[in-house]
Amino acid sequence: MIKILLVDDEKGITDALKEFFLHRGFGVKTANNGEDALKAVKKDRPDIVFLDIRMPGISGLDVLEKIKRMDKSIKIIMLTIHEEEAMVNKAKELGADEYITKPFRVDYLEEVVIKKVQELTKERG
Amino acid sequence: MSNDTLRELFHDLFGAINGISLMSQMCTQFITIIEEEGLNNKIKDELITNFKNVGLYYNRAIKDLESVTHALTKIGSVNIGTALKASIICELGRIKDIINTVGNSFDNILETDTKEDLLRFARELGKMEPICRSMAETVRFSKKKLSEQGKY
Numbered sequence: 001m002i003k004i005l006l007v008d009d010e011k012g013i014t015d016a017l018k019e020f021f022l023h024r025g026f027g028v029k030t031a032n033n034g035e036d037a038l039k040a041v042k043k044d045r046p047d048i049v050f051l052d053i054r055m056p057g058i059s060g061l062d063v064l065e066k067i068k069r070m071d072k073s074i075k076i077i078m079l080t081i082h083e084e085e086a087m088v089n090k091a092k093e094l095g096a097d098e099y100i101t102k103p104f105r106v107d108y109l110e111e112v113v114i115k116k117v118q119e120l121t122k123e124r125g
Numbered sequence: 126m127s128n129d130t131l132r133e134l135f136h137d138l139f140g141a142i143n144g145i146s147l148m149s150q151m152c153t154q155f156i157t158i159i160e161e162e163g164l165n166n167k168i169k170d171e172l173i174t175n176f177k178n179v180g181l182y183y184n185r186a187i188k189d190l191e192s193v194t195h196a197l198t199k200i201g202s203v204n205i206g207t208a209l210k211a212s213i214i215c216e217l218g219r220i221k222d223i224i225n226t227v228g229n230s231f232d233n234i235l236e237t238d239t240k241e242d243l244l245r246f247a248r249e250l251g252k253m254e255p256i257c258r259s260m261a262e263t264v265r266f267s268k269k270k271l272s273e274q275g276k277y
């Protein structure tokens with residue numbers, strides 16, 4: 001089963017997305033700050049992480065860097081607001097696999113997940 | 126005020142709009158689930174939670190809009206702030222109308238067991254998503270104007 005970790009400081013957002021992806025047969029965990037996100041990655045090794053770029057405490061960019069250091073194969077999809085070019089470029093440099101701007105469409109999130117699952121399948125043979 | 130503080134305020138406003146949009150989209154998802162799988166208490170509870178969350182994000186959007194316009198006044202961009210506020214308040218008014226329409230039948234929904242009532246409830250909340258897209262466009266337009274003036 002493909003495992004997804006949802007990281008956003010808004011619990012309402014992670015709860016809603018959790019239900020969305022659970023209903024589609026994914027394993028889903030959530031975290032509402034950077035520290036918990038890193039703990040969840042260490043414990044559960046998700047395949048895909050949705051990561052809010054701006055969060056209080058450890059920023060999304062720091063979390064991204066640390067996750068990629070732990071396991072480069074984890075696909076990380078950054079959630080950002082429009083035109084944060086500098087941050088998006090920094091995220092790409094740090095190895096982000098995709099970025100999606102808010103407000104997002106859930107069917108687009110699903111499309112991106114399917115694409116990432118296909119990439120993972122290819123990479124893992 | 127630093128550019129970074131202004132960015133944080135815009136980020137918060139986008140976050141509130143994103144919250145309303147997501148709750149609305151989830152309601153649209155429930156329409157398909159109810160139609161395909163029928164009604165169950167879990168879906169009913171989630172619909173009600175989504176409705177409550179819409180109210181919370183709506184209140185936050187009002188507050189965040191106020192913070193953004195206040196910040197724009199402080200940096201001498203009163204015109205951009207006034208135009209942004211007028212437009213977003215109008216769109217949030219449409220959101221409020223939907224909340225009121227749904228809220229009026231909320232007590233009935235809590236007691237209802239009929240599929241049709243819940244579908245109606247979900248369809249009404251689903252109408253918020255395009256309004257959110259429109260609000261996001263308006264906010265982006267304001268940011269673009271600020272960027273052109275070197276203030277973002």
